[in-house]
Amino acid sequence: MLQRSARRRPTIRKAARIGLSHAKVRRSRVKDPLLAIIVGAGNRGHGVYGRWALDHPDDIGIVAVADPDPDRRARLARAHGIPETARFPDTATLVAAGVDAQAAIVASPDRHHASDAIDLVQAGLDVLLEKPVAVGPDELAQLVRSTRTARGRLSVAHVLRYTAFFGLVHEIVTSGRLGDVVSVVHRETIAWWHMAHSFVRGNWAIAATSSPAILAKCCHDLDILTWNSASPVSRVASFGSLKHFRPERTPLGALARCTDGCPVDCPFDARRIYLNPDAEPWLVEAVADDPTPGSIEAALERGPYGRCVYGAGSDVVDHQVVVMERADGATLTLHFDGHGEVGARTMRYDGTRATLRGIFGERPALRIDDNAGGSEVIEPEPRGVHGGGDDAIMRAFVDHAAAGQALPTDIDDAIESHLLAFAAEESRIEGRIVDMVEVRARLGLDSPAVRAQAPAPRGTSPSNSQASPTSTSSSPAWTRQPHDIIPP
Numbered sequence: 001m002l003q004r005s006a007r008r009r010p011t012i013r014k015a016a017r018i019g020l021s022h023a024k025v026r027r028s029r030v031k032d033p034l035l036a037i038i039v040g041a042g043n044r045g046h047g048v049y050g051r052w053a054l055d056h057p058d059d060i061g062i063v064a065v066a067d068p069d070p071d072r073r074a075r076l077a078r079a080h081g082i083p084e085t086a087r088f089p090d091t092a093t094l095v096a097a098g099v100d101a102q103a104a105i106v107a108s109p110d111r112h113h114a115s116d117a118i119d120l121v122q123a124g125l126d127v128l129l130e131k132p133v134a135v136g137p138d139e140l141a142q143l144v145r146s147t148r149t150a151r152g153r154l155s156v157a158h159v160l161r162y163t164a165f166f167g168l169v170h171e172i173v174t175s176g177r178l179g180d181v182v183s184v185v186h187r188e189t190i191a192w193w194h195m196a197h198s199f200v201r202g203n204w205a206i207a208a209t210s211s212p213a214i215l216a217k218c219c220h221d222l223d224i225l226t227w228n229s230a231s232p233v234s235r236v237a238s239f240g241s242l243k244h245f246r247p248e249r250t251p252l253g254a255l256a257r258c259t260d261g262c263p264v265d266c267p268f269d270a271r272r273i274y275l276n277p278d279a280e281p282w283l284v285e286a287v288a289d290d291p292t293p294g295s296i297e298a299a300l301e302r303g304p305y306g307r308c309v310y311g312a313g314s315d316v317v318d319h320q321v322v323v324m325e326r327a328d329g330a331t332l333t334l335h336f337d338g339h340g341e342v343g344a345r346t347m348r349y350d351g352t353r354a355t356l357r358g359i360f361g362e363r364p365a366l367r368i369d370d371n372a373g374g375s376e377v378i379e380p381e382p383r384g385v386h387g388g389g390d391d392a393i394m395r396a397f398v399d400h401a402a403a404g405q406a407l408p409t410d411i412d413d414a415i416e417s418h419l420l421a422f423a424a425e426e427s428r429i430e431g432r433i434v435d436m437v438e439v440r441a442r443l444g445l446d447s448p449a450v451r452a453q454a455p456a457p458r459g460t461s462p463s464n465s466q467a468s469p470t471s472t473s474s475s476p477a478w479t480r481q482p483h484d485i486i487p488p
């Protein structure tokens, strides 16, 4: 069986016995790295969390890996010096073999998340679980129940909450500065090439083998909307479809693969996207583990990313809207769209005292216009991938694990964002309005935050007790300056 590492840092009294000064104990406490496992050695496991561990050896050491792909497993193992004996094809084998570790990062495909997390928390580990935490309501209920009785703690990688940008949005909305929030519009626009890569040719193209796009991509957005809400959502309606990437829209003369000498001048030409020298590393690393023009070309000739987008067989939406009514009467809308020129999240909160508008893209910015006059533009520093969220969540995870705690974005906290995504998909497919009170009651699931939010009478000020992973004091420096691309 897997062992939660029994390694203990020396106590002051024991240190005195063995001749260490208090200063040395303090240093050793700070430097004792968290011993962790990575499950899923792909873009997130190897490229994001693994890289963070290599950059922060005093904080975390990766001591085992689970991934069925031998090349990916070996790549991560080489990077972290993991011996053959600590490399496994999956979580169950790893747990059965036993590894001396304190924590695990689960970055396997969506459909493995819940079972991987259950095995690891039941083995007593602190787990950081990628989203979505589960692909359906029953699986979510099972995960919540298993976690509540487990020795280990489960944290969820809702990375946006750890960004300076969304930390500020949360502070502003919950401070009451906007007054009573009446209407919120939040857009998640994916760039056209990102849509083609992830949701047409790639991992998230088929809902039955991954998850519906509104869950896979927008559980982050639903989490932000939930986090900023003073009152729970009571009703959900949703519309959307796969409009473009369909066989009947195939251009005349197009071939099954872009690399077959396809004569069509097409923006989705795989060679244009992946052989572009400016293509982002995560994009080309998904195509070829060791990306060079030659290895990318070869992968496009044989692999999924060289297929014509119109015949790739995708069945997830390329656009969807979710309309939500809160118990206090406010309305929220979420727009998911895979045809943007560039990718960005944009939002607008209209309150009874002020309007907040924001763009979370290459150059994040917020603007507050007070109804009584005056406006303020804030540009939180964009810091790294996901606006700094990836770096910040790893820092927080390591610190919380050392303190014996889960992150504020724990499994209870993730219930509502996932229930809303399931409800949106149910509404979109069945063409009906979903009653969230009924959903929570049927599943016996509601988050503590929702329970705490007694339906507020209309016209009262918002208050939100959910814990914030960021705070004003820890927010990075920001500047006030004109910004010309904040949406209307």
Ligand SMILES: NC(=O)c1ccc[n+]([C@@H]2O[C@H](COP(=O)([O-])OP(=O)(O)OC[C@H]3O[C@@H](n4cnc5c(N)ncnc54)[C@H](O)[C@@H]3O)[C@@H](O)[C@H]2O)c1
Pocket: 039, 040, 041, 042, 043, 044, 045, 066, 067, 068, 069, 072, 089, 090, 091, 107, 108, 109, 110, 112, 130, 131, 132, 157, 158, 159, 203, 216, 286, 386
């Ligand atoms: N938090 C975020 O913002 C964010 C961003 C991107 C992706 N994700 C999520 O992270 C997860 C991983 O995404 P990715 O982009 O790294 O995908 P990926 O395909 O690059 O990596 C997944 C890895 O898991 C491995 N794998 C397959 N089956 C496995 C199993 N049973 N056990 C262990 N490993 C297994 C694959 O071989 C692959 O190496 C997905 O669920 C995705 O939705 C989250």
